[in-house]
Amino acid sequence: MASVSRMTRFAVIAASVAVVAAACGGSKSDDKKDASGGSGGALTGRGPITLATGKDTSGNLQNLVNTWNQQHPKEQARIIELPEDADAQRQQMVQNAQTKSNAYSVLNLDVVNTAEFAANRWIAQLPKDQFDLSKFLPAAVKTGEYRNNLYAAPWKTDSGLLYYRKDQLDKAGIKEPPKTWAEMQQDCSKIKGFNCYAGQFEKYEGLTVNFSEAVNSAGGQVVDDSGKPNVNTPQAKQGLDFLVNGFKSGMIPKEAISFKEEESRRAFEKGNLLFYRQWPYAYALSNKKGDSKVVDKFAVAPLPGLNGPGAPTLGGHNLAISQFAPNKATALDFIKYLTSEQTERANLIASSEAPTLASLYDDPELQKKFPYLPTLKASLLNAKPRPQVVRYNDVTTAIEEAAYSALTGKSTTDQALADLQNKLGQLITP
Amino acid sequence: MTTTTAEPGTVAPVKQKKKSDVQGSGRLAAILLSPTFLVLALVVGYPLIDALRESLYQKNQGLDANGFVVSGDKFVGLKNYTDILTGANSHAFWNAFYNTTFFTVVGVIIETILGVAMALIMHQAFRGRGFVRASILVPWAIPTAVSALLWRWVFQADGVANAIIGHQILWTTEGFHAKVAVLIADTWKTAPFVGLLVLAGLQLIPAEVYEAAKVDGAGTWYTFRKITLPLIKPVLLVAVLFRLLDVLRFFDLPFVLIGAHKDSVNTLSMLAYDEANNLRYGPAAAYATILFVYVALVAYAFVKLLGADIIGDARARKKSTPSKRAKKGSRTIREATA
């Protein structure tokens, strides 16, 4: 019996030693592998790969992958579905990188995360010469770049549009959708019984999008062209004031502070909202008979600004290759396949997600199916990316914090912007 | 312990086991305990030690000339801790500390009262009790992720909560109402947990105790306070203790229901999560460690103040009805071994 107890004790000790050893082993590997990352090592290796992506809503992605698999029986691709939530997607990708796991080969990466993933050497540099980048929308290409090197191929893009009630504007004799905020407010004063404007003002990524749009549309900048924060300016103040005063005066309904995309779409479809800022996805939905009270009663236009057309914020997803994936050559081919004109076209038709190839916007056949394409292209050519910074998560949190406290009256516009400038200064390393 | 007052005719507890048993018991105990310790060492012990180590380091956040993050950690001693407690962002910590404590105190009190009430109801014999039992257990059986979504739906601007009260409260915005929403959703979900544990405890009380009390003419409230409560105390304390541990580490409900970065509901776990999410593993580990220490202190105080009979040595315990049970017991044994 005595030996049993000694053995158990030994087993416990042995196990804990093994555990501690594993801990040390784990952290050591952090340091040694990094050397290979970064400056565009060759993308080699062929074989099976995976695509880590938030689930695609159309179901078309699986078809695209099936087609690829038929053509490349020895380099099969498998979809790894990540949670629906965007933050959770990033978290899973970061965890994958933290453990240097080879589970993910191709990452379907949100445009805001390129810098972070590139700077941490989690994704491999892509050879620019193997993509015909001139065919893509320039703004979309920029979102895949970090320090002028390409890290992610533009795949899907997105931009805010102004949705407006065409029927009401027509009734009031207003011919054109507003180009400036003042015009929009004028239009609202002519049409009674409606809430004027809404966007997405809940404290989440959407608020950063809306805040950046307001600032950019007033001629301001969150981060200037050299990458320095520049948000404590009169222009930025005018932009933020547009939203703050909108809430104060009732131009923006007060429940809009809890709006995300879907809540604002619902408010619009209930029929008592005249204008609102939204992504293109809502176009088809709001025109679907059923709950929507605005079928065939609305149209889209570029966002208005302070002194002319506004500057929408760019959204979308790019395709990147995980640094820790074995079959990088296959992964590169797979990305080329997904961003080819044929695939993007098929995907637009199936999923109505905005493509990154400029030519598709001018295709008459597609324009017939998606009447908003010309407006969207105009918007996209004018669109501004969110700050392309390594610590994007911290930056967007700081922006949300500042914008939310100004919108809810917790701080003045001046104070919020001064605080934000200060905060961004600490977060953005030049 | 006050249980001795419970029942007339209680005999002092029967004393202990034979001393000669101790040697063998120690060995047996080691064998019986080792699987638990093995699992806990692997899954919790290792990450905990790892976190302690990590909390003394900071990851480099600087970029090199080519824009790459400079790799490697540097040892910073207790800087992560002092930054959290007294640094520029200490208000975030103290705010989260307050929220965590608030949710714990208010939430656990409500859950305990509701849970005991539920257990007493489930314990009664009446028609339709199967239905009531089932309904009480429903909230707890729903996965947290799903119930958080459900409550978010209920509490949205044009949701059913506002429709019922006929007044628009923007529940998910900053303010006290956000705390209320979280508390409603949390107590709804977890009171059944307390209820279930207490119900099991109630099963241990022999019916004779109540009969005796009835003969003595004790009222319902008196019976509850002087008999039921002391007898379910050990189980109730375990239930409350583990609720305390859970609420102090509160994370997913406020996160899904109200959202990240809202001062009104930010908890210590959410701060730890946020730091890790932003790749600041050192501060994240420091937050986790501080939370760990806080939870440990609360649990220690709780057990010291109230829980002598769950942790205290078996010898010290006093039972209200051992003699009766012993009599019944020997009868049972004769049956069982016959």
Next chain:
Amino acid sequence: MTAISTAKSGPPRRRSFSAGRALSYLGMIVVALYCLAPFYWMVVSAFRRPEDQFDNSPIPSPISIKNFTAVFKHDVGFQRALLNSVIVAGVTTALTLVVGTFTAYALARLDFRFKNMVLGIIVATSMFPTISLIVPLLHLFTNIKWINSYQSMIIPNLSFVLPLAVWNLNAFFRQMPFELEYAAMVDGCTRGQAFRKIIVPLAAPGVFTTAIIAFIAAWNEFMIALSMVNKKEMQTATVSISKFTGAYGFDQPFGTQMAAGVLVTVPLVIVVLILQRRIIAGLTAGGVK
């Protein structure tokens, strides 16, 4: 069974004057309403058509099972996910009961030093924020190639449930009249027999309660299952639900999620009810009453 068991079986009876009775019925109704109203909302939301999901009407009209069919759309693999959940939660529960009973028995019944410290260490493992465990565990499991395995979910689950199981069972074992055990041993039982024939039946309410708790905790676990598994065939139901999407981007597939929620909850309630019977029946089975 003896005369006592027939005479005094069942819970204590309250005096049956009508006012008190009415009051207690009222209490029951209130409690049932409180517990069921939000669940009712979940069911109602699940039975709406996806396009009606923002309705606030108390009864869906028209009733639709579209959300349920969406849950079982073949590409979602929800059946497989349910099976995985059953395996993970089932094994977790079984292991918790075996390991937890041993440990709790040792703590409650055996005499050895450092007992309080042992209890303290066990409960201390429940004090560390779960979310902070994930990255180190992911490191560890990647190193030992456990990613995409059942044990990568079961072992962590075990550690979350074990402390509660040990403490709870310990509280039960302590409350039980351990004179019985000695009486049995005097009567010629070995310690093992005494344990099996006396303690186990007596412990039934505590054991089954622990089983329910372990099962539900494992069934509802999300973060670990999400992180440790990236193969669809291995994911559990809660993870599967998080991957539901609507018909388009930004669409929160609320109806589908609620339908899935109903589907994972109802079997659980049934299981709990069956186990519940064992809790109530526990003492009678032990023959003490």
